[in-house]
Amino acid sequence: MFKKYSEVLKLYFKVQMMYRFDIIVNIAFGISKIVLAYVLWGAIFEQRDTVAGFTFDGMMTYYIISSFILQLDQSTATAEQIASEIREGQFSKYIIKPINSFMYFTSKTAGVSVFMLIFNIIATLVWLLVFKVNIQLTESIYVIFAGVGMCLLGLLFMMQLNFFIGILAFKFIDTWLFIMIKDNLVQFLTGAFIPLAILPTSILNVLRFSPFYYTSYLPSMLFVGQNLNEIGAGVIVLLAWNTIFWIINKLTYSQLKFQYEGVGV
């Protein structure tokens, strides 16, 4: 059953080979977040040694790792593709074929992410050298496995969220609005701009019930050897949100696909 989806994954992995220059450019642009951290936090750490428990090296390590994880999430492009294909009537090919459209797009996104992983590792090593960061990583294999597992669950959740936004194109003409607003909010909620540890405890306690806390912030913290007591809660919350969105997507897709007009078919 899963063979056809693993073929999709392999196919899109190979397709990325053709666009390797684009991929390298995309990864190079990931430096902007690290430059932001370097300049902003560099100025702040001129006046003090620690902020919210972070040293300057700890802060830079956090940004480099979280940037690495966030670059693996390629599901926003998939949301844009789904919306565009629905609008242009090209989505029919997924309806008439004996495939589960969510599984197809997840496999496709996974193929791109696996390819990104290779270049991302190289880019991360380059950033570490360029910014002369004394990286502080955990040595516990258990924690590294937990972090990797949480990243995978987080990526699956982001895929589910973006699939949901993509299929909203069955009902709305312009879904770019949803995608861009989602991107702005998600960047803050996942800790891409600032580590969530900086936020007040009351807000952190609320965020712990959201999936975004666990998609890149907690895995990044685990990799630097912090917040180890939150592993169990993280896995449970992510599993719960993945289940909720799986049901939402199933219901939404089965309801909205009847509104599909198949322009040009």
Place this chain on the structure above:
Amino acid sequence: MRLIMTMRFTYMLFKMKLSRNMAFRFSFFGVFFVDGTMFLVQLLMFNYIYAHVETIGGWSREQMLFFIGTFSLINALNMMLCFFGVISIPEKIRSGKLDLYITKPVNTLFYLSFENIDIGSLPLVLASGCILGYSISGMVIQFTAFKILGYIVLVLTMLVLHYDIMVIIRTITFFVIRATGLERLEGELITLCMKIPGILFKGGFKILFYLLLPYGIMATIPTQFFFEAMSLSGFVYAIAITFIFTCFTLWFFRLGIKNYKSASS
């Protein structure tokens, strides 16, 4: 006579665009929602950082809010007046649609820039005013006509500079097939400079963001002027660099037009 004709022409473009926008009411305030969430996230980010530090690069929380409000204002005015017109230039060059513009008895760059005035961005201008008002309310500051007038002149000057850089990047399409990488780079750099006041840049970053791609001065210089943290030379520098960039933009665009090969005819 020529001024009256230009104003009438601009009014006609505005009326046509407004009637087109009304057909897609849901997207009408799209820019407001997208950019509104972006600046809201930025306000939150600095609000939480300032909970841990008193100043960043010598700037207080209120000065930082004023900086964000100023960038938001420049961005909103740009979105309202010319953003959607300028970003469509590369596509018009590639597809040959530029033929329709260069054969009209009106300045080509003017027509291209202002044909997509977006009134939906107006609330963002008002929201920026609210951010500025809120930041000033937290300070004891003396208002003078010179200060307010100087600030307005600098904001308008920086708006022209922003426009110039946008046009220069899109004009490159006359000479190469595709310059999407440069357009993405522009997006990344401007987002970076929205989050970091220019005063924090040092060394190579300062040369890059103050001279070569002067995004770093756009909101920084008006803010410094308002808080009397800038000498006359800073004011002169802002005017001079905008003048140089404007002259280059007009020359470069004319050169581009001469090089235009028209894809359709």
